[in-house]
Amino acid sequence: MDSLEIxxxxxxxxxxxxxxxxxxxxxxxxxxxxxxPNGSGKSTLANTLLGHPGYEVTRGDVxxxxxxxxxxxxxxxxxxxxxxxxxxxxxxxGVSVTNxxxxxxxxxxxxxxxxxxxxxxxxxxxEVLEIDPAFSQRYLxxxxxxxxxxxxxxxxxxxxxxxxxxxxxTDSGLDIDAMKIVARGVNRLRGPNIGMLLxxxxxxxxxxxxxxxxxxxxxxxxxxxxxxxxALELEERGYDxxxxxATA
Amino acid sequence: xxNSVSDLEIGSYERYGFxxxxxxxxxxxxxxxxxxVEEISxxxxxxxxxxxxxxxALDIFLKFPMxxxxxxxxxxxxxxxxxxxxxxxxxQQNWDEVPEEIKDTFVKLGIPEAERxxxxxxxxxxxxxxxxxxxxxxxEEMGVIFLDTDTGLRQYPDLFREYFAKVVPLSDxxxxxxxxxxxxxxxxxxxxxxxxxxxxxxAYFRINAQNMGQFERTLIIADEGSNVHYVEGCxxxxxxxxxxxxxVVECFAKKGARLRYTTIQNxxxxxxxxxxxxxxxxxxxxxxxxxxxLGSKTTMKYPAVFLKGRGARADILSVAYAGSxxxxxxxxxxxxxxxxxxxxxxxxxxxxxxxxxxxxxLLKVLAGAVGAKSNVRCDALLMDEESRSDTYPYMDVKEExxxxxxxATVSKIADEQLFYLMTRGLSQSQATALIVQGFIEPVVKxxxxxxxxxxxxxxQLQMEGSVG
Numbered sequence: 001m002d003s004l005e006i007x008x009x010x011x012x013x014x015x016x017x018x019x020x021x022x023x024x025x026x027x028x029x030x031x032x033x034x035x036x037p038n039g040s041g042k043s044t045l046a047n048t049l050l051g052h053p054g055y056e057v058t059r060g061d062v063x064x065x066x067x068x069x070x071x072x073x074x075x076x077x078x079x080x081x082x083x084x085x086x087x088x089x090x091x092x093x094g095v096s097v098t099n100x101x102x103x104x105x106x107x108x109x110x111x112x113x114x115x116x117x118x119x120x121x122x123x124x125x126x127e128v129l130e131i132d133p134a135f136s137q138r139y140l141x142x143x144x145x146x147x148x149x150x151x152x153x154x155x156x157x158x159x160x161x162x163x164x165x166x167x168x169x170t171d172s173g174l175d176i177d178a179m180k181i182v183a184r185g186v187n188r189l190r191g192p193n194i195g196m197l198l199x200x201x202x203x204x205x206x207x208x209x210x211x212x213x214x215x216x217x218x219x220x221x222x223x224x225x226x227x228x229x230x231a232l233e234l235e236e237r238g239y240d241x242x243x244x245x246a247t248a
Numbered sequence: 249x250x251n252s253v254s255d256l257e258i259g260s261y262e263r264y265g266f267x268x269x270x271x272x273x274x275x276x277x278x279x280x281x282x283x284x285v286e287e288i289s290x291x292x293x294x295x296x297x298x299x300x301x302x303x304x305a306l307d308i309f310l311k312f313p314m315x316x317x318x319x320x321x322x323x324x325x326x327x328x329x330x331x332x333x334x335x336x337x338x339x340q341q342n343w344d345e346v347p348e349e350i351k352d353t354f355v356k357l358g359i360p361e362a363e364r365x366x367x368x369x370x371x372x373x374x375x376x377x378x379x380x381x382x383x384x385x386x387x388e389e390m391g392v393i394f395l396d397t398d399t400g401l402r403q404y405p406d407l408f409r410e411y412f413a414k415v416v417p418l419s420d421x422x423x424x425x426x427x428x429x430x431x432x433x434x435x436x437x438x439x440x441x442x443x444x445x446x447x448x449x450x451a452y453f454r455i456n457a458q459n460m461g462q463f464e465r466t467l468i469i470a471d472e473g474s475n476v477h478y479v480e481g482c483x484x485x486x487x488x489x490x491x492x493x494x495x496v497v498e499c500f501a502k503k504g505a506r507l508r509y510t511t512i513q514n515x516x517x518x519x520x521x522x523x524x525x526x527x528x529x530x531x532x533x534x535x536x537x538x539x540x541x542l543g544s545k546t547t548m549k550y551p552a553v554f555l556k557g558r559g560a561r562a563d564i565l566s567v568a569y570a571g572s573x574x575x576x577x578x579x580x581x582x583x584x585x586x587x588x589x590x591x592x593x594x595x596x597x598x599x600x601x602x603x604x605x606x607x608x609x610l611l612k613v614l615a616g617a618v619g620a621k622s623n624v625r626c627d628a629l630l631m632d633e634e635s636r637s638d639t640y641p642y643m644d645v646k647e648e649x650x651x652x653x654x655x656a657t658v659s660k661i662a663d664e665q666l667f668y669l670m671t672r673g674l675s676q677s678q679a680t681a682l683i684v685q686g687f688i689e690p691v692v693k694x695x696x697x698x699x700x701x702x703x704x705x706x707x708q709l710q711m712e713g714s715v716g
Binding site: 089092093094 | 675
């Protein structure tokens with residue numbers, strides 16, 4: 001089966017080792033949640049998986065469908081079906097959401113779908129995420145509120161149809177209503193053709209997106225894995241419970 | 249209007265760097281003298297006043313020192329330039345009569361067949377002379393004149409003389425004086441009162457002979473309440489030795505007229521592009537300069553508007569791109585000489601690979617220009633550590649009851665922006681080009697669709713292979 005395999009991954013940022021032997025497998029068709037306290041390496045993992053040049057892999061491997069991704073640029077990883085929903089999406093002045101999505105689709109699929117199909121799909125995705133149609137002419141992430149940025153990330157996910165999506169703290173900064181909308185958008189994209197790794201600090205997102213597996217990251221490696229109930233237990237007992245040697 | 253980036257078809261640079269074998273009927277020896285100027289005038293069979301004007305200009309040119317306050321012009325050698333080349337006997341009125349070789353050039357320039365028909369008037373300058381001119385019938389009926397400047401002088405001597413050299417006088421600057429001495433070609437446009445020309449008037453310019461300067465002279469008169477948009481786009485073949493382009497453009501916007509002048513300049517990297525562009529705006533008139541400079545070795549260009557009438561307005565939007573070995577100095581000049589005049593200046597510059605851009609602006613508010621408003625915004629994008637950008641804003645304000653704003657920013661492309669776009673599948677050069685295109689979007693969106701696409705294409709070409 002196609003899967004994302006992270007094998008004994010060590011990553012350094014500016015000489016500091018953040019990931020210290022992280023191993024994790026996310027098969028296509030499953031949703032896994034990665035939880036961990038601040039500073040545990042969650043965002044480092046997200047950036048490393050997409051090949052951010054500032055994150056140096058010093059040991060281990062990342063494989064997607066059996067092929068090592070190390071040495072591939074972020075664009076080549078995207079073309080192979082990987083996607084990252086950013087915690088803090090960059091703002092690009094002067095580039096409209098529509099133009100950007102067209103370009104990204106062309107890069108992802110090697111060709112642009114016809115304009116009317118594109119607009120139909122865009123309209124549909126926007127409706128699910130309750131995004132104002134005028135949004136498509138706005139500049140990319142420019143002046144978007146926190147909630148708009150997050151919804152826009154999920155919109156892109158819908159348009160680019162990745163096979164493996166990493167969602168980095170998609171719930172952060174969202175109020176409960178916005179989170180429900182985002183969760184609905186994500187749930188709608190779930191299926192056998194996509195794997196997801198939900199990175200989150202809090203359990204509450206997992207009330208709305210029920211994961212198949214939950215992993216807990218601490219000090220750069222996975223310390224505990226379990227089913228959806230692990231999140232509830234974690235919520236109740238806190239990260240210290242894990243730190244003190246909990247077992248699922 | 250949205251210009252979809254994804255619809256771009258990326259061409260090769262050869263498209264912009266081809267050249268035709270030289271085939272000219274008249275090609276004067278290099279260098280400038282009284283004799284050369286007289287010969288040009290005689291060859292054109294001009295009235296004596298023009299001949300005298302040229303000779304007077306020559307004297308001024310010879311007397312004036314080379315400007316030293318801006319870009320380095322030490323590579324300009326006036327003795328090493330052809331001052332006049334005439335490719336065909338006279339301007340063509342009929343497309344069928346245009347020589348095949350020249351038509352071929354237009355094909356390579358990518359002017360589509362359909363566009364030629366669609367565009368109501370195309371003035372194509374091949375070498376120093378207009379060779380092809382067509383004007384849509386309905387405009388002729390409306391009284392619109394769109395001719396090459398030599399023909400304009402012949403056919404409308406009085407109108408011509410009334411405006412010629414009135415906003416750029418002989419003694420303005422050395423390069424304008426040079427142009428005045430040896431000018432050839434350019435466009436002569438007159439829009440009668442109240443006439444709105446809805447489709448842009450366009451001219452295509454080209455240099456094709458090594459060491460051959462281009463000294464076109466454009467004169468546009470928008471009469472009261474009229475509306476016109478003139479577009480010039482330049483591409484040039486690449487040659488090894490230096491060339492000079494010293495044009496003069498004069499525009500007159502009468503009461504309530506709206507006149508827009510759009511330029512896409514992409515001379516080859518050996519050309520000195522030293523252009524004087526100036527306009528007068530009378531009461532409630534609007535003059536807009538949209539000026540995009542991508543090519544040339546050195547550009548010095550400061551489109552100017554003299555806001556002469558109450559309520560007149562100037563918009564000066566510019567893009568400057570300087571790559572390795574280029575110094576693009578683009579700027580603006582606005583003189584507020586009447587009450588309630590407005591000017592808006594937006595300058596966007598991109599420097600890469602050691603290239604240098606400068607914004608040099610002069611803003612003058614004369615005493616009595618009560619309620620004058622001006623807003624200047626200069627944004628520079630530096631693509632690497634070697635590149636450079638400077639801003640030289642000069643302000644001279646003699647009226648207290650005026651409002652001025654000036655804002656300047658310098659930015660770089662952030663790694664996080666590149667990473668973000670690349671995680672969506674864009675290559676590094678595509679991502680870079682997209683960010684640059686976004687940066688200049690406020691100006692590019694003002695271009696006609698096909699030029700906006702061309703601009704984006706040129707930006708992509710510039711970014712290809714520039715990173716990684």
